[in-house]
Amino acid sequence: MTFPLLSLIVFLPAAGAAVLLCLRNDDAVRWTALGFTAVDFALAVAMLAAFDTTTHEMQFTERHPWVPAIGITYALGVDGISALFVFLTALLGGICVLASWVAIDRKVKEYMVALLSMQTLMLGVFSALDLFLFYVCWEAMLIPMYLMIGVWGGDGRVYAAFKFFLYTLAGSLLFLIGIIVLYFHGGRTFDILALSAQDLPFDVQSWLFFAFLIAFAVKVPMVPVHTWLPDAHVQAPTAGSIILAGVLLKMGAYGFLRFSLPMLPEASVYYSTLMLALSALAIVYGGLLALAQDDLKKLVAYSSISHMGFVTMGIFALNLRGVEGGILQMFNHGVTTGALFLFVGVIYERTHTRSIAEYGGLMKVAPVYTGFLALFTLSSMALPGTNSFVGELLVLSGGFAANMAVGTAAVLGALLSAAYLLGMYRKVALGPASVGARYQIRDVNVREMAAILPLAVFVLWVGLYPKPFLNVIDASVSHLLTEVHGKESGP
């Protein structure tokens, strides 16, 4: 039996949560949580280093019977697509702990336990090869997230947490029905790979496609089921926002890639124009909403809707550049938007306001902060040289190939992103230094730098040399497209 590396990565945070329960001192809790997430990240790096990029087969697989009577197994494994997100989730774990260091000052232990359990469940979603296991993680995730927003959130936390829970639960129930249908149509198995190899009749595919669509669209979120997102982001603590934007939103898109495309290929092709149109709508509408915000967190939240529109557009362009660009944008969005929420948190801890109108001239008092904020703002608007530009170029190139009108709409969204992000930066960082008089602002400290720097590295690394990242997903994406389009037409 080989070393169960993937299980270790998935369950290490949970083990950490168990250790935390035995601790009393808040600082010990923080350091222990940081230690566990750091080791977990190191393991994820090791996993990615050992990853064979030449094959689309699942790697690091583990299979143990769980409930053999109805075909449930404990099955883990990663292909290129999931490996990238295991890596991203592990990366953001430690950053979330750092972001919560002083922001969370009550019930620290309970908070960190929720955070680490969340981490295990998210890693479980990305590495599950059994539909039942996947669904358990997918649903259970709602509980720690609900608690993080509802207990440690802002003034409207209860409303936001409830709304978040209702929306995702409603989507998940349709997903559950879809899973049951799939189970009976697909030979009574929960094995995701076996189900992907099934050939379902088109009408079954269609029904399942829409059931999955609603479930995943809520998570992504796509317009018009996006309204939970701004509330959840605004009320969530910083780490909650980072997890929401960095990982949770990716799960919807991951669902499309793992379930809709391989299991329902004909329906995916048939409804791709609809999906492209919905993506274009999200890109433009999200951008317009972001343009109108005064609250920093809301602005970043609405920008997420627009950026995730690029992701779904890339995926449903159903060509190599589009899908690879979409996946790369998922990773980029995790890094960049995670960082932007971190930045909002950092400044909020000092000023206790998120209103853009109350800021100005921050560059004079916090040059390091505004310098890095510039980097992430430019990354978010996909300036050439940053990570998002590579993804956006691929997505647009794939999008134009699929549908000229949708590509054109996406370009409009890109223009909007420049407008709201540069506008935000100008108002916050430049102009007369009005903020210095009212607040004692210190620049970023060592702990904050430790959270910012890794993300900054990825902005430039992916921006200039994305090849290692594209290599990881390349074989899996090519295989996926061959499956979708059928062997005869090719990707």
Place this chain on the structure above:
Amino acid sequence: MDPVISIRPLLAVAVAGLAALAVLFLHKRENVRDLVSPLAAVVMFAIVASMAPTVLSGGTVELRLFEVLPGIDFAFRVDALGMVFATVSSLLWILAAIYSIGYMRHLHEHAQTRFFACFATSLAAAVGGAFAANLFTLVIFYEVLSLVTYPLVYHHEDEAGWAGSRKYLVYLMGASKSVLLAALALTYHIAGSLDFVPGGLLAKANASAALLTVVYFCYLFGFAKAAVMPMHAWLPAAMVAPTPVSALLHAVAVVKMGVFCVLRVVFHVFGTGLIGGLGLGIATAYLVSFTILMASIYALTRDDLKARLAYSTVSQLSYVVLGAVLLSPVAMVGGIIHIAAHAFSKITLFFCAGSIYCASGKRNISDMAGIGRRLPWTMGAFFVASLSMIGVPPTAGFVSKWYLTLGSVQAGEIAFLVVLLASSVLNAAYFLPVSYVAFFGGERPEGLSKVREIPLVTVPLVATALLSVLMGIFPGYFVALAEGVVR
């Protein structure tokens, strides 16, 4: 012949980048800090010049760093077109660096460290763009140039500074995040690569004429730094910057980056054959002719000297594009060498505007009556550069206009000959009155008695005026490079 593989293109960029870091590092020791920029400029010019013999003999200097995406590398390739731009930028940086020290110190400007650091980074970006081997590498440097010049435009941090810099960024970023982005994505979609190819990347592309036409105009307006109307309004707005910025960046590095990108698209992305085949050459020629004439008329109406110079720049940039899209070899040579001719003359004019402002605090032409008697060197240089802008022999402007007019005849397009001549008359109409007023206007003006030349400011502007004349007499270097591009 085989390309020469060398690290020199990267070194040229790195010198300016490191200079910017050194400036930041030395922010407390002003005298040492101010020595960094001229030194770096000399080193950069030497590196650029060292590659000139290879390029003049028809070769290229290349450096491939790594693959970004399939069909897209991060790579440098020094060819004749890039050499024109890089030579002009690095040579004039030496003089502008000296001028900046005189100007900034004389006016006791604030934030000088930021100023010099951004200035050096701008040069790194300009030369990086000149040496870029493909559109991907080019747009990275293009955008870096937009960003680092932004603090230079808002330098004064007053209301006008914020408003001007805002317009600056809105135009440049707006264009690149919309039409330019679309053009890049479409090009990658059509050709599967973003490389510059002699004869044109898209020349053999399998795409409809309509799509290619759309892509072409997306590039033309997407590279807003070329200031083809209606994408020109950022340039007059950028005049709120300190004058050394207006001189080197908004008369040379930034705007020439714009027309350079357009030339790259015409020569190496589409290829002159495809441009002609699609009938885009003449369409563009009419478009830029409108810009040439309209901007000159705007310039006539401006009393603020820098604003007049800015509109003149808008007009002159379109000469470069006009030369390229007339598609006759002679006109193309004229367009390319106009990059250099306009650079030497326009930087002189801006240097003079700055010198007048430093010495007397005056910006408006109507206030400059008699100032030539107090600032003979400055206004003498201004007159020489004006002649070059009008195209009077033996100045640089004469050479490029000669090629342009000859080229429009060769192309059989008499309409553009008329445009060029009319524009020269307009040039004379808005430049000569400045010299006239300065030397002959006003009777023994009071209040000018304390106005004196400032050596550190005057020497560079005399040097650039001499360069304008020298290039008029010895245009061989730039003509040879331009013929290398057209060949």
